[in-house]
Amino acid sequence: MSGVIQPEGRCVLAVDVGGTTIKAAVVGEDGRFLSSLTAPSQADDDPVEAIRSLCRELRAHALSLGSTPAAIGVVTPGLVDERDGVVRYAANLRLRDVPLRALVSGDLGLPVVVGHDARAAGIAEATAGAAVGLDNFLLLPLGTGIAAAVVVHGVPVAGATRxxxxxxxxxVYPGGEPCSCGQRGCLEVYASAGGMARRYARRVGTSGADSQAIADAVATDPHARAVWNDATQALGTALATLTLALDPARVVLGGGLAEAGALFLDPVREALHGALAWRNPPPVLRSAFGAQAAQVGAAIMARRKAGLSVPDGWGAPDLVPPAA
Ligand SMILES: [Zn+2]
Structure with a gap:
C-alpha cells in the first residue's frame, strides 16, 4: 500500500438475479460479504423494478456501513449481452431487451457491469474455487434448469448470439420426454433438480418431493432410484459429448444435486467414463462456492470494472481451494 489516502474500504456491490429470489451483497476489499440482502424477483410483478430497487437499497446499505461502493455487478440467467449491458431474454424472469446497465447506472451513479449468472459462477470458481489455475474447464450449476460456463483459454465463452x-x-435422448423449451429429450428434463422433481412426481402420482428428498429416498424407493439413475446417466452422456468437443481439464458441478456428494458424483463419473472408449474422462468435482458462486463472480466483475485488483484466492477468505 502506498501512503496515499485511500477511501476507507472500497467495497463492491454484487447482485445475483434468480427466477424467484434476488440475492445482493456488499463485498469488502478482501472478498468478505459485509452484508447481504434478498428480495423476491417477482415483487409487484415487475422484475426490473425489483432489481433496481434492491440495487438502490444495497448502495444505501453499503454507505450506512461506512463503505463506499466502487462499482456494482449484476448477473442474470438467460441471454445476456455483456458488452452492451443488456438482458436480451430471460424466460423465467420475463425480461426482454432490458438495458439493465444503463438503468442501474442512472439510478446509482456507479460503474455497472451486467453478466450471465453461470459465466459469472465460472469466473468465481476459476479465481478461488474448484477450478483455480485452469484455463479450460466446464462449470454446470444444476438448478431449476442447467446452463454451463464453458471456459476456454481462461474466458467464459458467450458465443455468436450470447x-x-x-x-x-x-x-441426450432424441425423441425423449418433452421439454418446456419445445424440444424433446433435453438434458435438463432428466438431470436438473426441477426436472427430477417433475419426473418423480409423475411416477408416484404426488408432487412436492424435491431433489433432496429424492436423494434421501434412493436407497429405499425404486421410483427415486430410477429417477436418480436416469439423471446421472443423462448427465454422464452429455458430459461425454462436451468432453469430446472441448477437452476440458475439469468438470465442476454445482447446485443442490452436487451437494449430495458421492451419491451423485460417483454414478456421473461412471457414466462419463463408460461413454468414452478411447480417452480418459476429465475429473468431475463439486463446486467450491455452491449457491454463492454467481454472486462472487458478480463481485469479481464489479472489481474489474472499477479497476480494482482481483488476486487468485480473492472472494473466498473462508475457502481452501481443493488440491488439483
Ligand atoms: Zn429443452
Missing part, C-alpha cells in the same frame, strides 16, 4: 453454454437443452 447463447453458448445452454447445455440444458442438449438432446
Amino acid at each position: 447463447a453458448a453454454g445452454e447445455v440444458g437443452h442438449m438432446p
Whole structure:
C-alpha cells in the first residue's frame, strides 16, 4: 500500500438475479460479504423494478456501513449481452431487451457491469474455487434448469448470439420426454433438480418431493432410484459429448444435486467414463462456492470494472481451494 489516502474500504456491490429470489451483497476489499440482502424477483410483478430497487437499497446499505461502493455487478440467467449491458431474454424472469446497465447506472451513479449468472459462477470458481489455475474447464450449476460456463483459454465463452453454454437443452435422448423449451429429450428434463422433481412426481402420482428428498429416498424407493439413475446417466452422456468437443481439464458441478456428494458424483463419473472408449474422462468435482458462486463472480466483475485488483484466492477468505 502506498501512503496515499485511500477511501476507507472500497467495497463492491454484487447482485445475483434468480427466477424467484434476488440475492445482493456488499463485498469488502478482501472478498468478505459485509452484508447481504434478498428480495423476491417477482415483487409487484415487475422484475426490473425489483432489481433496481434492491440495487438502490444495497448502495444505501453499503454507505450506512461506512463503505463506499466502487462499482456494482449484476448477473442474470438467460441471454445476456455483456458488452452492451443488456438482458436480451430471460424466460423465467420475463425480461426482454432490458438495458439493465444503463438503468442501474442512472439510478446509482456507479460503474455497472451486467453478466450471465453461470459465466459469472465460472469466473468465481476459476479465481478461488474448484477450478483455480485452469484455463479450460466446464462449470454446470444444476438448478431449476442447467446452463454451463464453458471456459476456454481462461474466458467464459458467450458465443455468436450470447447463447453458448445452454447445455440444458442438449438432446441426450432424441425423441425423449418433452421439454418446456419445445424440444424433446433435453438434458435438463432428466438431470436438473426441477426436472427430477417433475419426473418423480409423475411416477408416484404426488408432487412436492424435491431433489433432496429424492436423494434421501434412493436407497429405499425404486421410483427415486430410477429417477436418480436416469439423471446421472443423462448427465454422464452429455458430459461425454462436451468432453469430446472441448477437452476440458475439469468438470465442476454445482447446485443442490452436487451437494449430495458421492451419491451423485460417483454414478456421473461412471457414466462419463463408460461413454468414452478411447480417452480418459476429465475429473468431475463439486463446486467450491455452491449457491454463492454467481454472486462472487458478480463481485469479481464489479472489481474489474472499477479497476480494482482481483488476486487468485480473492472472494473466498473462508475457502481452501481443493488440491488439483
Ligand atoms: Zn429443452
